[in-house]
Amino acid sequence: MSLLERVLAKALLPASILPVVLFGPALLRAPEKLWREARAEVQRLQAPRPASRDQERRTP
Amino acid sequence: MSVNRALKLLAGVYLVVLIVAVMAYKVAFIGLMFSNVFFGVYSVCVASYILSRFLFSLFYRSKPDAGLEPPIAIVMPSFNEQDAIGDSLRSLLALEYPPEKLELIAVNDGSTDDTLIEMQRVAAQSDGRVRVIDFPENRGKRAAMAAGIRASVAEVIVFVDSDSVVEPDALRKLVQPLADPRVGAVCGHANVLNLRESWLTRMQAVRYFVAFRVVKAAESVFNAVTCCSGCFSAYRREAILPRMEWWENQRFLGVESTFGDDRSLTNCVLRDWRIVYEKRAVSHTIVPAKFRAFVTQQTRWKRSWTRESLLVARFIWRKHPVAALFTYLSIVLPLIAPVAAIHAIVWGPLAHGGTLPLVYLAGIYSLAMVYSLYYVLFQDEYSLVWVYGVLFVFFYLGIMLWQTYYAIATCRTAAWGTRPATAGAR
Numbered sequence: 001m002s003l004l005e006r007v008l009a010k011a012l013l014p015a016s017i018l019p020v021v022l023f024g025p026a027l028l029r030a031p032e033k034l035w036r037e038a039r040a041e042v043q044r045l046q047a048p049r050p051a052s053r054d055q056e057r058r059t060p
Numbered sequence: 061m062s063v064n065r066a067l068k069l070l071a072g073v074y075l076v077v078l079i080v081a082v083m084a085y086k087v088a089f090i091g092l093m094f095s096n097v098f099f100g101v102y103s104v105c106v107a108s109y110i111l112s113r114f115l116f117s118l119f120y121r122s123k124p125d126a127g128l129e130p131p132i133a134i135v136m137p138s139f140n141e142q143d144a145i146g147d148s149l150r151s152l153l154a155l156e157y158p159p160e161k162l163e164l165i166a167v168n169d170g171s172t173d174d175t176l177i178e179m180q181r182v183a184a185q186s187d188g189r190v191r192v193i194d195f196p197e198n199r200g201k202r203a204a205m206a207a208g209i210r211a212s213v214a215e216v217i218v219f220v221d222s223d224s225v226v227e228p229d230a231l232r233k234l235v236q237p238l239a240d241p242r243v244g245a246v247c248g249h250a251n252v253l254n255l256r257e258s259w260l261t262r263m264q265a266v267r268y269f270v271a272f273r274v275v276k277a278a279e280s281v282f283n284a285v286t287c288c289s290g291c292f293s294a295y296r297r298e299a300i301l302p303r304m305e306w307w308e309n310q311r312f313l314g315v316e317s318t319f320g321d322d323r324s325l326t327n328c329v330l331r332d333w334r335i336v337y338e339k340r341a342v343s344h345t346i347v348p349a350k351f352r353a354f355v356t357q358q359t360r361w362k363r364s365w366t367r368e369s370l371l372v373a374r375f376i377w378r379k380h381p382v383a384a385l386f387t388y389l390s391i392v393l394p395l396i397a398p399v400a401a402i403h404a405i406v407w408g409p410l411a412h413g414g415t416l417p418l419v420y421l422a423g424i425y426s427l428a429m430v431y432s433l434y435y436v437l438f439q440d441e442y443s444l445v446w447v448y449g450v451l452f453v454f455f456y457l458g459i460m461l462w463q464t465y466y467a468i469a470t471c472r473t474a475a476w477g478t479r480p481a482t483a484g485a486r
Contacts, residue, residue, distance in 0.1 A: 013067055027418065030419045031089050
């Protein structure tokens with residue numbers, strides 16, 4: 001193993017944190033983003049639907 | 061401070077920070093759990109399960125040397141292992157244990173290569189210490205193990221795989237936990253012998269290390285190790301005998317069980333006895349170096365896992381509540397894992413864009429790093445093998461995860477994949 005390979009082998013351990021640093025901001029925003037989307041979905045499902053023509057006709 | 065120590069220190073700090081970060085991140089997702097209960101609960105269970113293995117393994121302690129020196133029979137069943145059997149048998153002859161208390165029994169299970177010749181060569185040089193039993197036809201590993209048990213009289217039976225070598229002091233250390241009369245079996249530690257052979261063997265090196273030093277150690281804390289590895293394990297004869305006939309003739313869904321002998325024998329003993337792990341009893345085993353052989357082995361293991369999980373689930377609740385909880389989780393979580401992967405990687409981008417796959421893959425990467433950092437921390441010398449641990453987790457996600465369903469669907473098959481189709485058909 002050359003000196004360069006030995007240095008690279010050792011540098012790889014601290015370098016393994018890079019993906020976390022790279023995607024860190026997106027990962028930190030993820031819980032809030034997913035929560036917002038889930039809440040919007042729940043609100044959409046709970047929102048009263050506009051009455052259909054059939055229902056309008058039956059309404060006195 | 062040497063570079064080696066500095067890297068270990070870095071790995072230790074990194075590991076602690078990573079575990080804390082994963083736990084904190086899970087807390088941030090608690091609100092989300094209520095909007096997607098199934099996957100929310102699954103995600104928390106997986107993280108808790110994995111981290112708890114590491115946590116409980118911290119409480120594991122090797123049993124002190126009790127000065128125990130019981131008569132031992134070492135049984136080594138072998139099929140077509142001409143290249144490895146010689147070294148394996150010689151490692152048994154080199155054991156630091158009184159020869160008069162040791163029976164060495166090599167069983168040739170109808171090999172079609174020169175395994176028998178190698179066995180006889182070592183036996184001839186052993187001053188009569190190695191006894192060879194020869195099956196003219198292949199009868200299966202279980203029959204070979206049973207023949208070894210019947211041919212011996214010792215109160216402790218040790219099984220060693222024919223592709224494993226045992227360290228000279230390992231046998232004495234392996235049997236020390238038997239000083240406790242409630243212990244029926246002890247599982248030794250197995251390292252990968254052919255670590256440098258291929259990328260696949262390096263991956264397995266990290267996997268084996270964590271599987272033994274973390275998973276088995278955690279199970280041992282509750283005296284409920286669920287699989288005594290075939291590589292190197294000791295059993296009390298009186299713990300085996302009551303269920304030996306059942307074990308030899310075990311059937312599953314109407315088909316004779318020809319593999320998974322170690323997990324099955326463990327289950328027989330675990331019902332009524334304690335089973336522990338001894339990390340100081342070290343063996344080294346040859347693992348598959350080629351992809352096809354590895355997949356065949358893993359499929360066989362998953363099939364036996366399917367069969368034996370159904371058995372262990374029936375009685376583990378009587379052992380210890382924590383051991384039972386984690387055994388049930390270890391059965392259920394792999395069944396859900398492929399569904400969760402599809403949910404995150406396929407459905408996630410359609411519903412939420414890239415956020416869900418990112419979170420999922422970050423979780424997988426964190427898990428891979430936890431395994432690999434643990435490997436760096438507890439290995440003597442720093443080496444790049446840990447990188448293969450990271451690769452292994454993604455390899456698992458891409459290939460092995462999906463094997464579970466295939467193994468369940470084909471769990472009635474009796475073929476080993478590496479032995480004749482007739483193996484075990486008595």
